[in-house]
Amino acid sequence: MEVDRVISISERLQDLLKNAEKEADDIVARAHEQVERMVSKAKVEAEKKIQLARLGQDIDEYLREEEEKVKKEAEKILKEFRNRSETSKRTAEERLQQAVELIVNEAVME
Amino acid sequence: MNQSTVEVEARLIERIVERRNTLLASAETEAENILKAAEEEARKITEEGDQQILGVIGSELRAIRDRILGRANVEGKKKLVEMREQAISRGFDEAEKRLIGIATGEDDSVDYWGFLKRLIVEACSSIGGGEFLVSANERDTKLLKRRAQAREVKELLNKTLGGDIDLVVEAPTECLGGVIVRNREGTKIFYNTLKGRLLRVRRRIEAEIAEVLGVS
Numbered sequence: 001m002e003v004d005r006v007i008s009i010s011e012r013l014q015d016l017l018k019n020a021e022k023e024a025d026d027i028v029a030r031a032h033e034q035v036e037r038m039v040s041k042a043k044v045e046a047e048k049k050i051q052l053a054r055l056g057q058d059i060d061e062y063l064r065e066e067e068e069k070v071k072k073e074a075e076k077i078l079k080e081f082r083n084r085s086e087t088s089k090r091t092a093e094e095r096l097q098q099a100v101e102l103i104v105n106e107a108v109m110e
Numbered sequence: 111m112n113q114s115t116v117e118v119e120a121r122l123i124e125r126i127v128e129r130r131n132t133l134l135a136s137a138e139t140e141a142e143n144i145l146k147a148a149e150e151e152a153r154k155i156t157e158e159g160d161q162q163i164l165g166v167i168g169s170e171l172r173a174i175r176d177r178i179l180g181r182a183n184v185e186g187k188k189k190l191v192e193m194r195e196q197a198i199s200r201g202f203d204e205a206e207k208r209l210i211g212i213a214t215g216e217d218d219s220v221d222y223w224g225f226l227k228r229l230i231v232e233a234c235s236s237i238g239g240g241e242f243l244v245s246a247n248e249r250d251t252k253l254l255k256r257r258a259q260a261r262e263v264k265e266l267l268n269k270t271l272g273g274d275i276d277l278v279v280e281a282p283t284e285c286l287g288g289v290i291v292r293n294r295e296g297t298k299i300f301y302n303t304l305k306g307r308l309l310r311v312r313r314r315i316e317a318e319i320a321e322v323l324g325v326s
Contacts, residue, residue, distance in 0.1 A: 024137030031141035046159025081186025
């Protein structure tokens with residue numbers, strides 16, 4: 001009697017385990033399906049964007065991004081010019097008297 | 111049901127439940143990893159697509175780059191040129207102040223009378239001939255009209271140019287110093303004013319002055 005009971009429980013537990021294995025397989029399978037959808041969607045979208053770009057459409061965002069990037073580079077260039085200008089201005093101020101002497105001498109001795 | 115049977119059952123249930131939980135947890139982890147890898151792959155696909163698009167619209171991107179960077183370079187260079195001009199002009203403005211000081215006698219580092227004579231000789235030599243009209247500012251005109259000074263200038267001209275040179279001092283004109291000389295016929299004129307000399311000096315040695323000022 002007791003042996004029967006243990007066997008019955010054992011069988012039910014085996015079923016539980018089988019169901020769990022199936023459920024686990026389903027989880028992984030669902031993940032794979034999701035992956036396929038995800039990758040396929042990315043491919044389709046990328047291809048669509050490439051085709052539109054070839055027609056010159058939907059490229060505003062790329063152009064805007066490039067413009068923002070290049071504007072930052074331009075700022076750096078202007079900053080370098082400003083620095084050069086400031087440095088030269090200081091040097092010119094330091095050497096002003098030397099230049100004035102030269103000009104006066106040239107004007108008098110010309 | 112004896113105690114040992116219950117214990118066996120309990121252990122069995124416990125083991126199976128534990129196994130079930132492990133199986134499901136492992137499946138969840140595997141699914142998460144699969145999805146993460148897929149997200150990465152999708153991101154790569156999008157990135158590669160973007161790269162291809164950048165290649166397709168390369169000429170538009172280059173145009174943007176050239177336009178913005180070109181403008182920045184032009185603007186920057188313009189600022190440098192403006193600064194250079196300002197620095198050089200400041201040098202010449204200061205030099206003009208010094209020359210005014212010399213002309214008015216406030217600055218005696220240069221013998222102005224000697225300088226003025228030289229300006230007249232230089233102008234007459236350049237024009238050529240034997241009859242000249244000279245004009246200067248009020249102060250210098252008075253000086254040139256004084257008998258002793260007039261004789262001194264005439265002697266110097268006779269000696270330098272040869273012959274009997276005729277020099278007429280005209281009515282005063284507006285200038286900082288120096289002279290304007292013309293021939294009798296008025297066909298040749300030489301501006302040997304301080305301003306005129308400064309202009310010629312600037313044309314001649316502006317690059318050298320820029321070099322001295324460190325703005326070349």
